[in-house]
Amino acid sequence: MDEMAGRSVGIIALMERAGWAVARAIRARFAPCRVLVLCGPGNNGGDGHVAARYLERAGWPVQVALLAPPREGGPAAEAAARFSGRRVEFSAENAARADLVVDAIFGAGLDRAPSDTVMAVLRASRRLVAVDLPSFVNGLTGAVLAERPPYEVSVTFVRPKPGHVLYPGRTLCGEVVCADIGMPSDCIAHAQPRIFLNRPGLWSIPAMTAQDHKYSRGVVSLCAGRVMPGATRLAAAGARASGAGLVRISAGVSAEAYRLGAPGLVIDDAPLEALLEDTRRNVWLCGPGLTPDEVEDTLPLLVASKKCVLADAGALGWAAGAPEKLRGVSVITPHIGEFTRLFGAPGDDLVCAVRSAAGRIGAVVLLKGAVSVIAAPDGRVALNDHASPALATAGSGDTLAGVIGTLLAAGMPHWDAACAGAWLHGEAGLRAGNWPIVEALDAHLGDARAEAIDQARRLSCETDNLAVKRRA
Ligand SMILES: NC(=O)C1=CN([C@@H]2O[C@H](COP(=O)(O)OP(=O)(O)OC[C@H]3O[C@@H](n4cnc5c(N)ncnc54)[C@H](O)[C@@H]3O)[C@@H](O)[C@H]2O)[C@@H](O)CC1
Ligand SMILES: Nc1ncnc2c1ncn2[C@@H]1O[C@H](COP(=O)(O)OP(=O)(O)O)[C@@H](O)[C@H]1O
Ligand SMILES: [K+]
Numbered sequence: 001m002d003e004m005a006g007r008s009v010g011i012i013a014l015m016e017r018a019g020w021a022v023a024r025a026i027r028a029r030f031a032p033c034r035v036l037v038l039c040g041p042g043n044n045g046g047d048g049h050v051a052a053r054y055l056e057r058a059g060w061p062v063q064v065a066l067l068a069p070p071r072e073g074g075p076a077a078e079a080a081a082r083f084s085g086r087r088v089e090f091s092a093e094n095a096a097r098a099d100l101v102v103d104a105i106f107g108a109g110l111d112r113a114p115s116d117t118v119m120a121v122l123r124a125s126r127r128l129v130a131v132d133l134p135s136f137v138n139g140l141t142g143a144v145l146a147e148r149p150p151y152e153v154s155v156t157f158v159r160p161k162p163g164h165v166l167y168p169g170r171t172l173c174g175e176v177v178c179a180d181i182g183m184p185s186d187c188i189a190h191a192q193p194r195i196f197l198n199r200p201g202l203w204s205i206p207a208m209t210a211q212d213h214k215y216s217r218g219v220v221s222l223c224a225g226r227v228m229p230g231a232t233r234l235a236a237a238g239a240r241a242s243g244a245g246l247v248r249i250s251a252g253v254s255a256e257a258y259r260l261g262a263p264g265l266v267i268d269d270a271p272l273e274a275l276l277e278d279t280r281r282n283v284w285l286c287g288p289g290l291t292p293d294e295v296e297d298t299l300p301l302l303v304a305s306k307k308c309v310l311a312d313a314g315a316l317g318w319a320a321g322a323p324e325k326l327r328g329v330s331v332i333t334p335h336i337g338e339f340t341r342l343f344g345a346p347g348d349d350l351v352c353a354v355r356s357a358a359g360r361i362g363a364v365v366l367l368k369g370a371v372s373v374i375a376a377p378d379g380r381v382a383l384n385d386h387a388s389p390a391l392a393t394a395g396s397g398d399t400l401a402g403v404i405g406t407l408l409a410a411g412m413p414h415w416d417a418a419c420a421g422a423w424l425h426g427e428a429g430l431r432a433g434n435w436p437i438v439e440a441l442d443a444h445l446g447d448a449r450a451e452a453i454d455q456a457r458r459l460s461c462e463t464d465n466l467a468v469k470r471r472a
Contacts (some may be wrong), residue, residue, distance in 0.1 A: 001158070001191040002043075005183060011075040014181050015043060018157050019050020019079065021179030022102065022131055025155045026051070027058060030127075034061045036098035038090065038121065039080070040105035040135070041068040046076030047131045048104020049083045056085045063098070065090040067105055067118065090117075092124035101125035103151070107132035108161070113145035122148050130154040133163055134172050142166030143348040150174055158183045162195055162351055165383045166371055195351060198374065198384035198423055200455035203416035205407060205424075207453045208243075215280050217245030218409025220402070222285045223272070223298040224251040224258055231289035231313060233261050234395045234438060238402025239285075240264060241442035242424060243449055244409055247402075250275050272298055276305040283308045283409040286329075287315030288398040303328035308408050312401045316342060323361050330414045331364040333401055339367050351381050364414045366404075368397060372422050376415035384419065387426035395438035400425045403445060424448040 005014055026035070037052040039045035049064065056062045063086045070076035088094045095101050103125075105118060114122075114136050122128070122135070128151040133139050136146040139161040154173040156164060163169040164176045196202050206217075220239040224232040232249060239247045240262070248266040251258045255269035268275055275281065284307045286299045295318040302309045309329040311319075316334050319325040320341040326332060334342060339357070346353030350373050358365040358375040367373045370392075372384040404421035412420065427448035428441045 001183065001187050004187040004190050008184055008187065009182065011043065012078055014157075014183065015046045015075050015079055016050055017181035018047045018131075018179065019052075020054050021157065021177075021181060022047060022051035022104075022129070022155045023054035023058070025153060025177045025179070026055065026100070026102070026129055029153060030100055032058075032060050033099035034097070035063070035100045035102060036088070036094055036125075037062065037064045037102040038095070038105050039064055039066050039070075041070055041076070042106065042109045043074075043076050044104050044107030044109065044131055044135075045070055046074075046079035047107075048102060049076070049079040051102060051104070051131065052085060053083045056083075062086070063088045063094070065094055065121075090121060092120045095121045095124040096126070098125065100127050100129065102129050102131060103135050104131040105135040107135075108139050110135060110138060110145075119146045119148065127152055130173065132156050133161065133169070137163050137169040137172055138348075139163040141349045141351065142169030144168045144172060148172070153177060155179060157181045158188070159193070160197065162383060165197065165385050166350060166373075167369075170371070170385075194379050195381045195383065198372075198382040198386060198419050200420075200423065200452045201459040202382060203412065203420045204456045204460075205412065205420050205449060205452055206410045212245075214245030217243060218283065218406065218411065219246045219248065219281050220244045220283055220285065220405040220409045221248045221250060221275070221281045222288070222402075222405075223290060223294070223302075224249045224254060225290040225294040225314070226254045226257075227291060228289040229254070229257050229261075231395065231398045233258070233289075234398035235285055235288040235312075235402040235405070236265055237262065237439070237442050238399035238425075238445065239406045239409075240402075241445040242403040242406045242421075243446065244406040248281065272301055276301065276307065281307075283310070283405055285310050285312065285401055285405045287312040287318075288401055290314035292318040299329070308414070310401055310405055310408065312397065313338075323357070326361045326363060329361075329363050330408065331366065331404060331418050332361070333366045333368060333397065333404065333418075335368045335397060339365075351375075351383075355379055355381055364418045366418045366422060368400070374415065374418050374422060380415060382415075382419045382422075384422040384426060386423050386430075388429035388432075390432050390434070390436050391425065391429040391441075393436075393438050396425070396429075396441065399428075399438060399441050420452065423452060427451060
């Protein structure tokens, strides 16, 4: 994106707006105070010089400390030349003396852990604002290359980076301000983004319509087992609460136990092979509440009959160490333990690990966590931070599986359904108040779905209006 912008608007113009945005964000959040801007050798340092110039112009006492001089003839050198204010040594003493320190040392170009000198200066700083990212947070992965207390604000440009969203980097950035610096839209499109923040508009969920009937809304079917009926029932409840037309549990010889549950559920005791002949029942959940033997008796049949299968919980344990056994399923929803048992430890780069897992089994992989990572086999990845720690309670993963089942049954593409399901589940968690039990999430899923539909609609109206204005 930067390369293409360099050939059109020019990096120096973007740098000017970036530095201005940093100065503006600081002026909006802090009273005038002694500012030290720490500048590195690249364009991050260039942004720092521009910010220093604008703060000084606004009457703030500003000093710049240079880690290393910028490359001659480049845009950062030009920005440095335009700053004519005070320069001081790059030292911990100077950092400790400042009321506010602006970290413009490294940004997108960070490629190794910063030196001890750099870290000593940052650790001596009392209050910190980052240009783009803290200089020891990897923007692509959120990996943290050194220890330091959190920043107050990070001002980034054009789009937030994965490092602002993913843990542990997320905890260090403080408030993230994403400034529009006039990056031309053709440069953004040319970059072909493949990583998205999970928000309505990235996908759209079918709304209720006057002519809906239960089969048009979609049927969700679940495989149930003998020993853990709770998990299956939670998934079934999640599916119903998020708007499935009909939810059926295939329980075989255990059917009586499930018949005591919610009256709106249909319980089948016929052999699975017979149930699979019903062409209205295309979406199946397999795993919540199942033992490995029960998965072995069901999942291969579902896959062989070309149903759309979401595999979770017991089904992921069944395939531990042999993820190819899951080929043919549409979506899997592991938490980090299940993911590790399937594919090995993901390491620092979750996006890369989840994307490669999705490619390996040819299914959407949703790695659940405080920020969930949702990858499609074609390489698209969504990061879902629309969630609440209220969800960190046993069984909430079963609820999520049910919600995604509903969206698959409504005909959404697999990756869209997984992304939208994670968002609805998160929204229900946010609405459910303090310390909800898992069953309490269900009461909020209908409103969560309505909210997602509404937000996506508003966004598409805004886009249409913009297009009309542009044409005019
Ligand atoms: N996205 C955009 O469109 C724009 C980005 N801009 C800024 O440009 C930045 C990226 O600039 P650059 O690509 O020049 O990269 P940086 O300014 O982040 O750093 C690049 C230099 O630092 C060195 N380096 C990296 N890690 C180091 C370490 N640990 N110790 C010592 N040296 C290290 C690199 O070898 C390279 O020489 C962004 O973060 C942003 O602040 C803005 O100037 C304008 C527009
Ligand atoms: N701290 C947290 N913040 C946000 N969401 C969380 C947090 N902890 C867990 N979750 C969400 O709660 C769900 C827990 O699922 P899972 O680990 O499968 O639990 P279970 O197996 O008990 O159902 C996941 O969707 C996960 O993303
Ligand atoms: K920085």
